[in-house]
Amino acid sequence: MSPVMKNRREFLQKSGLIAAGAALPTAVAPKTNMNFIHHVLFWAKNPSNQAEVTQLKNALVSLGKLPMIQQVHVGSPVVTDFDKSVTDGSYSFSVVMVFENAQKESEYLHHPLHLKFIDENKHLWSKVVVMDSVQ
Amino acid sequence: MSPVMKNRREFLQKSGLIAAGAALPTAVAPKTNMNFIHHVLFWAKNPSNQAEVTQLKNALVSLGKLPMIQQVHVGSPVVTDFDKSVTDGSYSFSVVMVFENAQKESEYLHHPLHLKFIDENKHLWSKVVVMDSVQ
Numbered sequence: 001m002s003p004v005m006k007n008r009r010e011f012l013q014k015s016g017l018i019a020a021g022a023a024l025p026t027a028v029a030p031k032t033n034m035n036f037i038h039h040v041l042f043w044a045k046n047p048s049n050q051a052e053v054t055q056l057k058n059a060l061v062s063l064g065k066l067p068m069i070q071q072v073h074v075g076s077p078v079v080t081d082f083d084k085s086v087t088d089g090s091y092s093f094s095v096v097m098v099f100e101n102a103q104k105e106s107e108y109l110h111h112p113l114h115l116k117f118i119d120e121n122k123h124l125w126s127k128v129v130v131m132d133s134v135q
Numbered sequence: 136m137s138p139v140m141k142n143r144r145e146f147l148q149k150s151g152l153i154a155a156g157a158a159l160p161t162a163v164a165p166k167t168n169m170n171f172i173h174h175v176l177f178w179a180k181n182p183s184n185q186a187e188v189t190q191l192k193n194a195l196v197s198l199g200k201l202p203m204i205q206q207v208h209v210g211s212p213v214v215t216d217f218d219k220s221v222t223d224g225s226y227s228f229s230v231v232m233v234f235e236n237a238q239k240e241s242e243y244l245h246h247p248l249h250l251k252f253i254d255e256n257k258h259l260w261s262k263v264v265v266m267d268s269v270q
Contacts, residue, residue, distance in 0.1 A: 096268075131226075
């Protein structure tokens with residue numbers, strides 16, 4: 001085994017990407033644990049006002065950079081043929097944030113930049129729905 | 136710079152975890168891209184029937200092992216003081232699946248094991264709501 005591979009194995013093991021003794025994956029695609037999910041749907045107040053919709057999306061994307069958020073997704077609705085009869089695709093933006101635990105979500109919710117985001121953008125939405133869950 | 140650090144930097148760059156020339160992070164905590172999200176809320180038909188609720192949860196956890204699912208979360212509701220007035224915590228289970236793209240979600244939706252899951256467990260829920268979104 002080359003020194004490079006040995007170091008790669010050590011790195012993968014130390015970062016918990018593979019178990020000690022496990023075969024090295026050909027591509028690193030671990031199923032990362034998503035312990036705590038904060039999912040928020042936003043309905044834009046004026047969906048046809050492109051400037052407002054863009055402002056809201058940009059603000060959401062910026063917010064996702066806060067360091068206690070493990071992973072973030074700011075998406076638009078998709079309705080598949082398969083699930084059409086039970087899908088809610090009426091919202092403007094879906095924001096999914098992954099946290100290590102409830103404490104990290106609480107840090108996020110009370111963070112000054114989150115409070116500032118609400119203050120500066122709340123006139124842009126007519127409704128929000130939050131779905132939080134823990135494994 | 137030690138050879139180990141050089142190799143770690145090369146590995147991080149090749150796997151896209153850091154940009155070429157960027158400073159090495161002190162802890163490796165990449166914000167993995169979550170391009171396509173399939174979020175399903177399940178309301179158990181008989182929430183007080185522990186055997187039924189456990190059967191549904193176990194079936195959902197098994198389903199999450201299908202290989203085209205990048206990441207999965209099978210959780211129970213959390214209602215925070217911060218978001219209480221806008222939170223839906225009425226469901227039994229929240230299932231969040233991350234896919235690379237819509238095609239991978241379609242493979243999952245039409246997979247025989249997903250169809251079998253619906254067939255064998257649909258008597259256990261009274262309602263499902265799907266929220267799909269793409270970045």
